[in-house]
Amino acid sequence: MKTFKILPLAFLLLFITSCSSVKVTTDYDPDVNFTKYKTYAFFKEGIDHVKLNDLDKKRILSAIEQELNAKGFVQTDSNPDLLINLVTKAQEQVNITTNNNYYGPWGYYRPGWGPYWGPTNTSVSTQIEGSLYVDILDPKSKTLIWQGIGTGVISNTSNMNKREKRIQDFVQSILSNFPPGAKK
Numbered sequence: 001m002k003t004f005k006i007l008p009l010a011f012l013l014l015f016i017t018s019c020s021s022v023k024v025t026t027d028y029d030p031d032v033n034f035t036k037y038k039t040y041a042f043f044k045e046g047i048d049h050v051k052l053n054d055l056d057k058k059r060i061l062s063a064i065e066q067e068l069n070a071k072g073f074v075q076t077d078s079n080p081d082l083l084i085n086l087v088t089k090a091q092e093q094v095n096i097t098t099n100n101n102y103y104g105p106w107g108y109y110r111p112g113w114g115p116y117w118g119p120t121n122t123s124v125s126t127q128i129e130g131s132l133y134v135d136i137l138d139p140k141s142k143t144l145i146w147q148g149i150g151t152g153v154i155s156n157t158s159n160m161n162k163r164e165k166r167i168q169d170f171v172q173s174i175l176s177n178f179p180p181g182a183k184k
Contacts, residue, residue: 022152022170026177032138032145034179040073041080043137050086059164060086063171064134071178080139087133098122134174148174 028034042061050057064084065075073082098121129151136146150170 022150022173024148024150024173024176026146026148026174026180028146028180029143030180034146034181037081037179038072038074039076039080040068040082040084040136041076043083043085043135046085046087046135050088052088056163056167057086059167060132060171063168064175066168067171067175071175082145083137083139085135085137087135088130089133090130092126093129095125096122097125132170132174134171136178146178146180148178150174 042064047057047061052060068084069075131149131151134148134150135144137143138145150173152170
């Protein structure tokens with residue numbers, strides 16, 4: 001139960017990582033003509049349920065807005081063609097590494113150790129892997145028509161510029177394949 005309480009906080013750190021890679025996958029409905037969509041709005045009811053602090057939520061929404069505007073979409077509050085929703089997930093990974101220190105006949109000896117063997121060192125580390133889902137919905141049919149998922153390892157930094165840049169890079173990676181079939 002304690003893990004579930006720290007997951008929202010841990011996911012926040014996903015956007016702080018500056019050097020790890022992000023794995024991106026996308027999926028969409030091939031029967032949808034994406035060229036007919038011109039406007040968008042954020043799905044407030046869904047975004048209000050995202051377990052992130054308000055500052056990072058605002059950074060993510062701003063990054064999405066920048067990317068969509070650069071692609072020619074226009075944000076509107078009345079009768080949008082698309083609704084944008086967010087979902088976050090995080091899970092802890094445990095990594096175990098075992099090193100058998102080899103000491104040959106001319107190597108280092110300690111009492112009780114014979115030649116060709118040495119102590120075994122085992123280290124255990126944990127890291128948080130988080131995912132950001134960007135769901136794009138058709139408000140008229142109330143269906144999911146496109147989804148981008150970015151997954152990466154979480155680390156911590158207090159540098160706001162790095163955090164801002166990480167969020168922008170993360171969102172840009174996710175939305176690089178939207179809309180499907182668009183020329184790059």
